[in-house]
Amino acid sequence: MQINVFSIEKKEDFKKEIEEFIKKSKQFANVKNITLYSKNLAKTNNPQQEYSKIFEKYTQNGFNIILTPEGKLIDSYEFSKFFEHSLVNFFIAGAYGFDEDFKSKGVNISLSPLTMSHKIAKLVLFEQIYRGLSIKHNHPYHK
Incomplete structure (x- = not known):
């Protein structure tokens, strides 16, 4: 199984924490x-459109999940079903969505119904990926 998390960033925050969740997920x-x-x-008047251009080629294969503030709220068990x-x-845009x-x-x-920066959302996403994989494989982390 392959899971890709695509995000827009100049400088990556929480790199160590994200790498730890990737390492745990490898099993x-x-x-x-x-x-x-x-x-x-930096030059565009339409950052949303620019985000879409950057990500477009990565949507051609696989099951695509787009993180948006107005998206459906789901629990970790429903989230784990994505890994079928x-x-x-997964796609995370910058500040303009x-x-x-x-x-x-x-x-x-x-x-979450809370507003969070895309960098915090990314960290939460990697934790939820590990949690979802743990649920799918009946690993005790999720309990």
Whole structure:
């Protein structure tokens, strides 16, 4: 199983913590942290559209999950069902979020009704990936 987390970042925060969750997840799946950035972001009047352009080619294969504040709230058990797919892609935009066209390319979820920076959301996502894989494989971490 392959899990990819795509995010827009110039500088990565919480790198050590994220790497720890990736390491723990290795027993269940190959998890990748893929950070992307475009110089065009600093120049654009439409960052949502630029995010979509950056991520577009990664939506062609696999099961796509797009993190959006208005996405569906789910619990960890429902989240773990995403891992029934052999290739799962998660997408985290920057501060401006995704345009409607990009949101239509996958399942839209929200990690919380609270507003959090995309960097904090990313850390929470990696913890939930490990928790979801633990649930799927009946590992005691999730209890």
